[in-house]
Amino acid sequence: TANRLNIFTESVIRGTTRLANQHGAINLSQGFPDFDPPEPLLAGLEKATRGPHHQYAMTWGAPRFRDALARKISRFTGLQVDPDQHLVVTCGSTEAMMVAMMTACNPGDRVIVFSPFYENYAADAILCGAEPIYVPLRLPDFHFDEDELARAFALKPKAIVVCNPSNPTGKVFTRDELVTILRFAEEHDTFVITDEPYEHIVFAPHEHVYFSALPGAASRTLTCNSLSKTYSITGWRLGYVHAAPEVIAQARKVHDFLTVGAAAPLQEAAVAGLELPDSYYAGLRDLYTRKRDVFLGYLRQTGLPFTEPHGAYFTLVDISSLGFAHDSEASEWLIKEIGVAGVAGSSFFREPVNHLIRFHFAKNEDTLHAAGERLLKLR
Numbered sequence: 092t093a094n095r096l097n098i099f100t101e102s103v104i105r106g107t108t109r110l111a112n113q114h115g116a117i118n119l120s121q122g123f124p125d126f127d128p129p130e131p132l133l134a135g136l137e138k139a140t141r142g143p144h145h146q147y148a149m150t151w152g153a154p155r156f157r158d159a160l161a162r163k164i165s166r167f168t169g170l171q172v173d174p175d176q177h178l179v180v181t182c183g184s185t186e187a188m189m190v191a192m193m194t195a196c197n198p199g200d201r202v203i204v205f206s207p208f209y210e211n212y213a214a215d216a217i218l219c220g221a222e223p224i225y226v227p228l229r230l231p232d233f234h235f236d237e238d239e240l241a242r243a244f245a246l247k248p249k250a251i252v253v254c255n256p257s258n259p260t261g262k263v264f265t266r267d268e269l270v271t272i273l274r275f276a277e278e279h280d281t282f283v284i285t286d287e288p289y290e291h292i293v294f295a296p297h298e299h300v301y302f303s304a305l306p307g308a309a310s311r312t313l314t315c316n317s318l319s320k321t322y323s324i325t326g327w328r329l330g331y332v333h334a335a336p337e338v339i340a341q342a343r344k345v346h347d348f349l350t351v352g353a354a355a356p357l358q359e360a361a362v363a364g365l366e367l368p369d370s371y372y373a374g375l376r377d378l379y380t381r382k383r384d385v386f387l388g389y390l391r392q393t394g395l396p397f398t399e400p401h402g403a404y405f406t407l408v409d410i411s412s413l414g415f416a417h418d419s420e421a422s423e424w425l426i427k428e429i430g431v432a433g434v435a436g437s438s439f440f441r442e443p444v445n446h447l448i449r450f451h452f453a454k455n456e457d458t459l460h461a462a463g464e465r466l467l468k469l470r
């Protein structure tokens with residue numbers, strides 16, 4: 092088999108879910124909810140199963156879905172979005188990222204990735220023959236050093252990946268930080284590939300700034316996004332790339348030959364989500380703020396240090412005091428002996444970091460209480 096497959100491992104996130112299921116642990120590893128999507132999506136799904144939506148949708152996205160998506164993106168970014176020119180609908184942000192990377196990069200190109208990072212980014216770069224280069228996000232607030240970023244840009248990368256709000260750090264990039272990234276990208280003529288599935292899960296007083304909406308950013312930004320987290324439909328696999336028409340024309344080719352298209356009945360059903368009023372998003376923010384407070388409340392009682400997310404639904408817990416040589420042993424022990432699954436932090440870092448476990452709190456409050464009670468044994 093191909094040599095490039097020896098440069099990265101299987102996803103530790105998805106592997107941890109399998110181990111959690113095998114041992115019946117409460118799964119706070121792979122981030123997905125244990126509650127249903129909003130009612131209009133369920134009704135939409137029921138209706139879609141009886142409608143004429145059982146064959147391929149148009150490859151770059153069903154027209155009704157793209158129309159609703161364009162309106163929804165406009166509503167939050169203030170940008171004019173033409174459903175026929177600015178969008179390609181993908182199978183989740185996972186495919187969107189792969190499409191974006193293949194659209195932007197030639198084999199041999201470099202791609203800047205902030206570390207820690209969501210593990211797909213390195214694999215995506217390698218799969219399209221590119222080389223990830225890393226810029227650390229420094230504790231305690233996961234800021235980047237401008238000189239380090241300058242040195243990475245000096246290597247003439249073709250693209251930079253910005254996950255915002257960030258998985259696994261919970262960092263929400265400030266406008267100033269994003270403008271700094273944009274200035275470097277302009278200076279070196281670099282694409283900016285953003286991954287923003289947690290756009291609506293941001294905790295006050297923090298606010299999400301859309302990179303694509305920064306003045307001058309639109310022509311070089313490939314925004315990858317997903318409906319998974321916003322509407323609690325991770326299994327529907329619906330995402331998209333939003334970019335300038337010239338870029339989208341190329342991205343559509345990549346997407347078409349990768350997957351032909353996202354599931355037609357699910358695109359139809361998801362229109363109801365895209366049309367939900369602003370109050371839905373305010374409610375989502377409140378819901379996740381409560382979940383964060385419940386879960387972090389238990390962590391505080393364990394006495395273990397942890398990161399306070401500004402957005403997304405992850406926290407990195409420092410398990411140094413538990414005395415494990417490697418975080419993967421700690422993760423396995425937590426699953427088998429404590430009954431709660433989290434992801435070994437090392438899988439997110441370029442640097443040799445071995446003392447963190449990532450937990451997510453996208454669960455019903457009952458589940459969070461049950462997991463929290465178990466974690467209290469770590470006191």
Ligand code: GLN
Nearest residue numbers: 104105120121122185258
């Ligand atoms: N983004 C979620 C996580 O990091 C789910 C990732 C996935 O498995 N697609 O856990």
